[in-house]
Amino acid sequence: MRIEISYKFIIGFLIVVVSGVVVNLVVPHLQIPPEFQQFFSVTCALVVGLIFGSIFSRAFTANIRRLTSAGDQISQGDLSEDIQLKESRFPDETSDLANAMNHIQKSLRNLVGDIRGISFKVAGSAQNLSGTSQEVSASAQEVARTVDQISKGAETQAEMVEESNRLFKEVAISINLVAKAAKNVAESAHQTVETAKSGSEMASVSLGSIRQVLAEAESSSQQMYNFIGQLQRISKFVEVINGVAQKTNLLALNATIEAARAGEYGRGFAVVAEEIRKLADSSTISANEITDLVEGIRAEGQQVQSSMGQVIEEMESSREAVDRTNQAFSAITQKAVGTQTKANSIAELSVQQISSAEQITRAIDEIDKVVSDNAAATEQVSAATQEQSAAMEELAQSALHLSNLSETMLQIVKQFKLAEEDQD
């Protein structure tokens, strides 16, 4: 509850009056002798007046003091702290004053803050500008240098292109030579193949005939073997015949015995038996002769067979030799054909190379022209770059100056103390 200072004085006064009245009323009720009653009432009234008087004055003075010190601070440029009065239940005009002062401070603070912010920004931009211009300047110089170099390189390039051109022409000539040589090689390889082929054919023919001879020799040998086998079978048969003859002999003997037992009737039979016995004997003799013959034939046959075996063996080895020759011919043919193919492909490639070399020479000539053009263009670029570089330098000077100015402004603004956080 706002109470103006003047009202506060009135109220205080009223309270002292009231308290004197009240005490006068109360004292009679106290067992205080009446002689003292007056006294007492006066004292009480005094005490109350004193208490109130001190409270009022103290509060008032304190507020004024605070306002004064706040004004000092503002003047010092310290805008950081708000003016804060002691809390009172009953504010008064001091509070209003404090509030107004706080408003001023606040406006100041905003103003200074804005100035400071802008100066900062200007300073930064100036500095940036200065840096950038310097950089641009440096770059420009660099470009100029490079362009210079390019200009020089273009000259070298042209020279080299010329050299290449010369060399390529030489290559084309040697390629031509190679192609010719390859053609020759292919031709001779072809001839080799032809020769080898006819050699191989001849070897095959001789191999065929050797084989035939060999087969014939072998079949003769087999026939001889079979022949000997047959002879052995004949021996077996002769054995059987011999056995039969022996058995017949035995039968004849027994027949004679039986015939004798039959007496007169057996007489004719005995004669037959005797004849049979003779037959058996001559069979035995013939069989033995056959055995001897067969043995002789078999021995000869075996000889023939063994010499035949030798022939076959020799045949076999010559067959193998021819076989090897044939194989060699085949290998030669194969390789010659390979050579021919390769030589042919070399010749073909050489022709291709020649045309390629010509194309290259043409391309190099083109390159030569381009390179010359490049050199001229580069020189122009170099001059422009130098001009650019000078302008850049001027720009850098202005930027530097601006930067200094903004720095100065910033120093000024810094004198204001705004908030705690802004100070550093």
Add this chain to the structure above:
Amino acid sequence: MDMSQYRELFLSETREHINNLNQLVVTLEQEPDNREIIDALFREAHSIKGMAATMGFDRMAQLSHHLEDMLDGFRTTGEVPSPSVDYLLAGIDLLDGLLDDLQSNQPERAIDSFMICASKEELTPIAGILQDTPEEVQTIVAIEEAPEEFQTTVAIEEAPEEFQATVAIEEEVTPLTKAAPESDAFQVLVELAENTPAAAARGILILRELEKSGELMSSNPDMTALRSGTPCHQIQAWLRTSLTKIHIEEALLRISGVAKVRFIDDRRKDENSIRDEGDRTVRVRTGLLDQFVNLTGELITNRYMLNTATSARDWDKLTQTLSQTSRLIDDLHHHVLQARLMPLENITGRLPRIIRDLSRKSDKKVALRLIGAGVGIDRAILEELTDPLVHLVRNAVDHGIEKEGTVTVSARREKDLVLIEVADDGKGMNPEHLRQKAVDRGLMTAPQAVSLCDRDALMLVCQPGFSTAETVTETSGRGVGMDVVKEAVSSLGGTLEIISAPGQGARFQMRLPLSIAIIKILLVSCAGHPLAIPITRVQRTLDLSTSEIHYSGQKRVFHLGEEVVSLYSLTETLGLPEVAAGETTWVVLTEVHGRRVGLQVDHFLGQREAFVKRLGFPLNLLPGLSGATVEGNGHVVFIIDPQPLLEDRQLFSND
């Protein structure tokens, strides 16, 4: 015609007929008015006469003719006076004597004295000349039918229908007895020309003509048929005549309408003898013969199948056919053995007569019971068995029966053996008595005798030189002792066993193989050679470990229960190289002279049936070889008899 080949046949058949005569006469004595027996006797005598005449043995023919006549006389009267029985028996004995003479190739003995008696007797048949024969001695002979199971055999063997047929024919033959002895019987076949009118009448004419020329025995059709007008174109007639055939032929051809006359020589007689041979001697049933023919046919077919299979090299077929062949051969073998079997009655036939004579001589009343006489036994065994059987019967009468009793001869099959038992219900045998006697005779020591069990003690009677008869009677003096009986039985591959106790009669049991040709053998080997020992000679086989064999001096012995048995090596006995003895000694336990002996062999190869081959000279002289058998692979394995083998080696001494 060469008669020599029929000689053997004649001898054996006649012997059979004589046996039958004896048997029949003894039976006749019991039933003097049995017509059937008289008929049978007549047939027997007639058969003997026919055969003897055919063979040209005149005296025998004469004598049998005489007996036949006499029997014919009895036939007409229908009874037999008892004195004639003895006379008949005497005649039969004489026939037997004649047969003995013929058998030993001696001239026939004289029969005149008997014949003279006969003629006298013929004049006074009822009075008789042998009236002094003690009538009170009666012999009871009862021939019992074989027990049930043998009846089939009997029936098969006897072929009753054929027998009856024979009888019928022979009765027709009767009239020929009146014909001259030199007369000849033959069959005449008279054929009439076709369309001959009054054929029957001509037939009668022909028969009359035949009757004139000799004895017309029978004809087909016969006179009665012809008289009744039966038409005929051919007459068959049996004629006995002394006229020549030409005469008869001429006579017949004189009758008009006769187209052809043919003579069939002696066919009747041949038929008879063939039938005799068939029925009596070989005793092959027609059915059996048919089976032979069938089997042979099948075998021939099989042979061709074998040939085909062999040439086609079809082994399956070959195997199949071979097994078929082996089955056929088994069948054939079985049937051949059947054919060889003869009923026991062939040798029991003479027993009634023997009993009759024995009981008369020893003045005992003895009855004979025959059981199972139809049981078939191999011919060879039967022949060898005659003497032992007779001896056993004599023994039974002599030593067994005291005053009155029965001798039972029975036969029955026991698996593949035949058991023939001669039993008496006499006083029996006392083993103690026999032991004592053996010691007395010095056959063994007293301790040896004591160690014998009763069964073995009874067998002592079979020891050579042992006779229990207190006095040598006429019958036991014939030289046939029990040792011979036992030997005979053993050599047939049989065994002899005696069962007896004092007061309980005695039974002598002979167990014989059905066939002598097939015996069971134990195959052993010695030094690699197979040898066969008849199972009947083997008591058992043993395998002894070395520790079981001990030495008693030089001899090796082992213990068999209480008994100490000597052990001999068969290998060593045969003189073969001894094979190193192994852990086990294989031993065949056999018996030598009633004592057990062990025979060591290298191996036992098994037991099998073997067909025994008789040994040729000089193999039959080697002691200890009783025969040989041929194995499936054709190898010859000899059958050894341990007893003579050990005897010969003098390894066995009677200590």
Add this chain to the structure above:
Amino acid sequence: MALTLIFTLEEEVYGLEIDAIQEIIEEPALHYVPRAEGVLTGAINFHGQVLAVIDLPTLLGFPGRERDHRQVVLTPEFKSLVLTVSNIQRIVKLDLTTLQPPPENTQGRAIRGVAELDEMMVKLLDTDEIINQLENQYGE
């Protein structure tokens, strides 16, 4: 004249009358005969008959010589003995009227006599004597 089978033994010629011969057979398998010794070398199976084989050379005093592969089977009259012989030659006709008594040195060797044949002296065997000898040897 008698048909005779001729065989040689060493230098000597022997004859065996074929009346005594049943058959000549070839190498039959010889089987062991227990306790056979001397000239009895074994037994053979001849058509189912078991026959004794007698070594004739040994009997004639020539033991351990070569033998013919054939053997002679005698007739049943001569016990069907099987004789091992040596070098069977053939069957000849021998004139028995020229038969001479055996020489002294062949006494007891079963020789019946000596006959002449083509200037050869043939010793005719005595088959009865062979059997006698065997009987004496084996019959005790």
